[in-house]
Amino acid sequence: MRVGGLSEEQLLARILPRLPAGTDTLLGPGDDAAVVRAPDGRFVVSTDVLVEGRHFVRAWSSGADVGWRAAMQNLADVAAMGARPTSLTVSLVLPDDVEVDWVLGVADGLAQACGPHGVGVVGGDLSGGPAIVAAVTVHGDLAGRAPVRRSGARPGDVVVHSGLLGHSAAGLALLRAHGPTAAGPPVPDADFVRAFRRPDPPLTDGPAAADAGATAMMDVSDGLLKDLGRIARASGVSVDLSSRDLGPAVDELDVVAQACEASALGWVLTGGEDHGLVATFPPGAAYPAGFRRIGVIGPAPDRSGEQAEGTVPDGGTRVTLDGEPPAVGGSGWDHFGSS
Incomplete structure (x- = not known):
């Protein structure tokens, strides 16, 4: 059965029972809008496609x-x-030829991602x-x-990261090289493909970092260089990454990078969509x-050393590796240009 063979009401009748209610939902789907508890009196809101x-x-x-990816990149x-x-809330645009089972799979993926965290899928279109x-x-x-913003980093702060780096990029490279069969053995390769298809960010580490005094934070969606460049510009600082500290992340990717004739360091620095968290803490703070x-x-x-936006990778001279501009191609994903 395909989407074009059902009315909107018929498709919704199949989707809605699969969605989690959430622990803070007072009124779920069925009316013109949902009602969700906001104990703090404020709520954080974001959107993505x-x-x-x-x-x-x-x-x-x-x-x-x-469905899983759509949820996790927003969570x-x-x-x-x-x-x-x-x-x-989730809005779906669907061509008529999409199979209904594929759409119901989206609902299942949303539920699998949201349910364990008590997050409700409360409506959409x-x-x-x-x-x-x-x-x-x-x-x-x-x-x-207090919300942890990008603009709070200060000279002397320590830069820390939670989650994976470069695994989603490795999975994408495997899929490009081998197609859907890339998910098969050997098992390490399957793990990288899974990281691309179903990123699993450390969601509870965000509030934990806020409680511990993080001065700035964001998720790494477009690549470490690009996203740290955003923190650096918002905070008016520079960032110097350590190749030694990044070494374990590079080592995890080395074998598959060689097989794909790619750079493991490049994936770590510019691969996005792992959705780990990068944060800054005052020197000596326990994170x-x-x-x-x-x-x-x-x-x-020194601003005289920076070139105009668009002529150098996003972040420019604000993000260095061991004190030097990183020798990798590009800086990360750009939704309106090449990555």
Whole structure:
């Protein structure tokens, strides 16, 4: 059965029973809007999209994979503010030829990602269109915390990271090289493909970092260099990464990088969509156990050494590796240009 053979109401009747209610949902789908508890009196909100052919292809990802990714990339944004995600809404654009089972898989993936965290999928919209688009809006509760912004890093702060680096990029490279069969043996390769299809960010580490005094934080969605460049610009500082501290992450990718004729360091620095958390802490501060040191914050760079936006990789001279510009191609994903 395909989407074009059902009415909107009939498709919704199949989707809604699969979605989690969430622990903070007071009124779920069925009316013009949902009602979600906001104990803090404030709520964190973010939105993101997945577009077929741009962010995924059906040959490489099941509907459940797409639902999982759509949820997790948004849940990570909330966690990066130091908040606990509470609910999300999902709007789907669907061509008529999409199989209904694939769409129900999206609902299952949303439930698999959200259910264990008590996050409700409380509404959304359906529309027909030329390509699949999944648009997600997520809400979160700060529980009395101040939001952790990108602009709080200060010279002398330690840069730390929680989660994976470069694994999603490795999985994408394997899929490009081998197609869907890349998910088969050997097992390490399958783990990288799984990291691309179903990133698993350390969501609870976001609020933990906020409680521990993180001065700045964001999720690594577009690549470590690009996203640290955003923190550096927002905070008016520079970042110097340590190749020694990044060594274990590079070593994890070395074998598959050689097989793909790629750079493991390049994946670590520029590969996005692992959705780990990068944060900064004052020198000497105790940061949560899930985080590992990867560099330090320095003063603002000499602006005379920076070139115009667009002529150098995003972040420019603000992010260095062992004191030098990283010798990798590009800086990460750009939604409107080459990565």
